[in-house]
Amino acid sequence: MKNLNKEERQEKLAQLLADDPFLTDKKLADKFGVSIQTIRLDRRELEIPEARKRIKSVARQTYSKVKSVQSREIIGELVEIELNKFGSSVLETTADMVLEKAEIVRGHHIFAQANSLAVAIIDTDVAVTGSANIRYQQPVSLGERLLATAEVQSIEDNKFTIEVTTKVNDKMIFQGEFVVFALEEEEIREGGR
Amino acid sequence: MKNLNKEERQEKLAQLLADDPFLTDKKLADKFGVSIQTIRLDRRELEIPEARKRIKSVARQTYSKVKSVQSREIIGELVEIELNKFGSSVLETTADMVLEKAEIVRGHHIFAQANSLAVAIIDTDVAVTGSANIRYQQPVSLGERLLATAEVQSIEDNKFTIEVTTKVNDKMIFQGEFVVFALEEEEIREGGR
DNA sequence: TTTAAATTAGTACCAGGTATTAATCGAGAA
DNA sequence: TTCTCGATTAATACCTGGTACTAATTTAAA
Structure with missing residues (x-):
């Protein structure tokens, strides 16, 4: 050359x-x-x-200890909550949440907000997610503000079904149905559900 | 010491x-x-x-192997990958991933590993998750090592269906079906799908 | 107490640099 | 034609994190 x-x-x-x-x-x-x-x-x-x-x-990039998802109990900021009924939270999207080659927010951040909200509105010490059925409607761009709303649909014993929808400027971008289980003290110590 | x-x-x-x-x-x-x-x-x-x-x-491991993929954006450590076919990653669970009141790993970390793996194995510049259908089989305790395996089930145009299963010591703890879309250059700039 | 293993020290050398100063080369302007 | 300036090359001292080797010293066990 x-x-x-x-x-x-x-x-x-x-x-x-x-x-x-x-x-x-x-x-x-x-x-x-x-x-x-x-x-x-x-x-x-x-x-x-x-x-x-x-x-x-x-x-370093591949080796760095993963902290791609924050460690706070609730991802985003809790706006309102009524235990066992509904709740909402807001998440500001930042540069560390987007894909390398496009300024699109990575799916698991949106999921994390929804999941942590679903778990948070349950009135119990410990709740774990059992399953989820989710759809991403629209990509989210860097800087957009995610508003997630969770609503309890049904309660059977310790099994809660929760609908979570996330919007950006009133436009729906994510929707999911979460099945969450409330764990009792004994179950926690046993480490099982 | x-x-x-x-x-x-x-x-x-x-x-x-x-x-x-x-x-x-x-x-x-x-x-x-x-x-x-x-x-x-x-x-x-x-x-x-x-x-x-x-x-x-x-x-070298992560660079030469999967240069074009956003493998460096993966949650956990990439173990092996064959583009558009399958891939696997491991994630060591740490204290910042567990629930406050119990040493159970929070669901969205498990999801994040699975989701990022599903997205990474697609041979395109940018891929976004369209929907997911997931089940958590067993709670994961602090310190356990998550092995996620993703396998492409079908490809239709830019729509990929990927099955991801996560195990701890050969015991299945998570399973999910992800629908992921590969975005083209123009779509990225437009910021939409 | 002697002996062997473990540890520490010291030296020469290496790759792949940084930082700095100085020399050389080539082309266009006076 | 000579001057000058940017680009390039050279040369030197120094750095980190080693290898490879020899030798001395310390520690523990027979």
């Missing part, structure tokens, strides 16, 4: 490193037929870190 | 490096209160490579 001017070379360089972060300056220098120093100047101008750091950050 | 004999130290060392390949010999030496040379002898006996090589191999 030769006869490239500075601009072309740097463009190509950025591209190459984007899809192969393992390339060292030496390899790049050979590839472009320039000196190592030139590659280093290029990287500096483009603010691209050295190979070891690039590799490390790739490794 | 001290008063460990050689055998205990090496055991612990292997464990530490297994779940954190980024630790340098210096950090390990401090941790165990021994010299760097001792750590190096240990690594040599255990045939564990240096930090940079460990990091590189972690980066």
Whole structure:
């Protein structure tokens, strides 16, 4: 690869490193037929870190302890609640919730809000989800505000059926039917349902 | 960490490096209160490579294998993948994933692992979940290791039906059918389906 | 107490850099 | 034609996180 001017070379360089972060300056220098120093100047101008750091950050991405879903008890902010009847919560969507290549909120964040709301409105110490039947109606974009509303449909012993709908600006984007079980103290200790 | 004999130290060392390949010999030496040379002898006996090589191999696993997929956006760790066919991932459950009053993993974490795996195995730039039908068979306790397996059942145009099952020690704890749509470039820009 | 194993120390060397200063090259302007 | 400036290359000192090897020292067991 030769006869490239500075601009072309740097463009190509950025591209190459984007899809192969393992390339060292030496390899790049050979590839472009320039000196190592030139590659280093290029990287500096483009603010691209050295190979070891690039590799490390790739490794970190997959290795980092998963915290993609927040750890709070209720995902979003509780707006209103009437135990065993209904409840609603609001979730502001942020950059860490969207897909890499599009600013669309990842499904499990929407699910998490709905699920945690369904579990929260049950009047018991511990409730677990048994099943769910969900539909995503519309993709949600970064920055949109999710309003989830949950309503208890039926109660049989410790089995609750809850309908959750989530809207953005009054437009329905998600709907789900959750079956949630209330656990009693003994069941919790036994670790079973 | 001290008063460990050689055998205990090496055991612990292997464990530490297994779940954190980024630790340098210096950090390990401090941790165990021994010299760097001792750590190096240990690594040599255990045939564990240096930090940079460990990091590189972690980066390689997830990078070269599934470059185009948003595999790095997966919840849990990708184990294997065959685009448009199947894939599996493992998720170690941690304290921040459990309910406040019981050490039971919250449903949406299990869902998130399954959902992100379902989306990741699709061979497209962007995929979004359309609907899901899920059942939680058994509660999962803190510390248990979730193995999710996804298998593509059918493909119609851009509509994929994927079956995901999650197990703990070979015991099924979650099952779900996901309908996922592959988005094309134009659709992404329009922000809709 | 002697001996062997375990540990620590020290040295030379390596890859893949950073950071800095200086030299050289090539093309267009005065 | 010479001057000048941006681009490129060279050279040097230093860094991290090692390998490989030799040697000394410490500890524990026979």
